[in-house]
Amino acid sequence: MPKSASHKVITFGIPSFNAAGDMDRCISSILEGSSYASDVEIIIVDDGSVDETPAKADEWEARYPGIIRAVHQENGGHGIAVLSGLREATGTYYKVVDSDDWLDASALSTMLTILRGFEERGTRVDLFISNYVYEKLHEGTHTAISYRSALPRKRVFSWGEVGRFRPDQNLLMHSLCYRTDVLREADLPLPAHTFYVDNIYAYVPLPRCKTLYYADIDLYRYFIGREGQSVNxxxxxxxxxxxxxxxxxxxxxxxxxxxxxxxxxxxxxxxxxxxxxxxxxxxxxxxxxxxxxxxxxxxxxxxxxxxxxxxxxxxxxxxxxxxxxxxxxxxxxxxxxxxxxxxxxxxx
Known part of the structure; x- marks a missing residue:
């Protein structure tokens, strides 16, 4: 069945708290990598920011109506912002991109081609997995985390077909793109005003994911080195x-x-x-x-x-x-x- 012109293949949720200095790079990377496609949705969740984040979010929405939406809420923390983006999402798939991180343009283009193929063929995939890269800009180093030794490539598979994960190959939020309905059904218990909720996000929904696909692409660029960062x-x-x-x-x-x-x-x-x-x-x-x-x-x-x-x-x-x-x-x-x-x- 052909999709309507307004159909969204994926929603990118961007939790943003006092992110005025970083969010432009994040948002631009998605727009440019997707070639400003109309089947991509970006939801900027302003989590009670007190800097220029709310105004910037509204400006982005005004510039790209139909692609970008701004959501404003009282400060609830990262987990609540993730859930707000999920609640508003209309895409078949949902991926979180933190406001100080970004996506690689070429890898994003490949990802969208794959997801659109699933839609066109009516293939249900509950979890799309891709690589991520630690970007330590203060050191000038890049460390890619791939899953090619643990997961089958270029085909849909089940958990029974996965291999052994090395200690550095945990499936983190950065590597995961869930089918939106699967993520909603998981009823994620993300507490307010609490860091490290990404561990719950990358753990609780997994048993609901029956079909998986791994793309060996370095999609997510995870910025490491900001003072006060949660993993410091x-x-x-x-x-x-x-x-x-x-x-x-x-x-x-x-x-x-x-x-x-x-x-x-x-x-x-x-x-x-x-x-x-x-x-x-x-x-x-x-x-x-x-x-x-x-x-x-x-x-x-x-x-x-x-x-x-x-x-x-x-x-x-x-x-x-x-x-x-x-x-x-x-x-x-x-x-x-x-x-x-x-x-x-x-x-x-």
Missing amino acids: EATMVRRLDQQFRITRIMMEAYHLYDDVEPARLRSYMMHYFTMMMTICSVFSKLSDNPEAKTWIRELWHDLKAYDERMYRHARYGVLGVGTNLPTRAGDKLTIGAYHLASKIFKFN
Whole structure:
């Protein structure tokens, strides 16, 4: 069935808080990469900004009516802005692009060709996956994260056909483009005024995704290096309570060994959740907050009470043992190993 002239193949949601200095590059990259196509929708969500973001969002909408819409809301945090964009979206697919990041033009053109092909053939794909690139502009370095060793290429596939993900190959928000109806049905539990909600976004909807497609293109450009950025180590230490909050929400989302049927998806999700527990363990040692050690003890205790099998896999695997060593010497060894891994995998 032919699509109407107003049909949108994809909606890009751009959560924006005091983003006046960055948002033009982000928005322009989508417009230019899509050749200003009418089947692309951009929703700028002004999350209670107090700079020029609201005015700029309205100006973009006025310049490109029918493509760009501006949504204004009281400040609710990144997760609420993501949900607002999702609520307003009319595209078949939905992708989040943070206002200080951007998309590669050539890769975006390829992505749109693939998505339009799905639409024309009536092929249902629940999750479109692509690569992302860490852009460390202050260092002049670019680190691409690809999934070519873990995922089939150039065909629709299911979770039963995925391979093993390396530690640096987690499926993050930057690499994911969900079918909009799948994402809405997931009823994402994204808390207000909380950082690191992208972990929930990249975890909770996965069991609802039955059909997947991987495009080996370096689409998303993830800017690293802005002062106070949420993945900066000092910032993560200050916001440790929020990391614990997100990890608890993920813990309570599933009894993985009962609720997730595909074995390879279950294995991947268990690995991802273990990583979250590992981050909490490591940063409880980096933190000067006297409550941090109590938080991590309580989190492990609550995980054991919630699901003993998940607890055993997380606590007694290599990561769980290695990041919960006793004594101060164990703390130093854990922190040293974390810093080494950070240099190798370049994740902050």
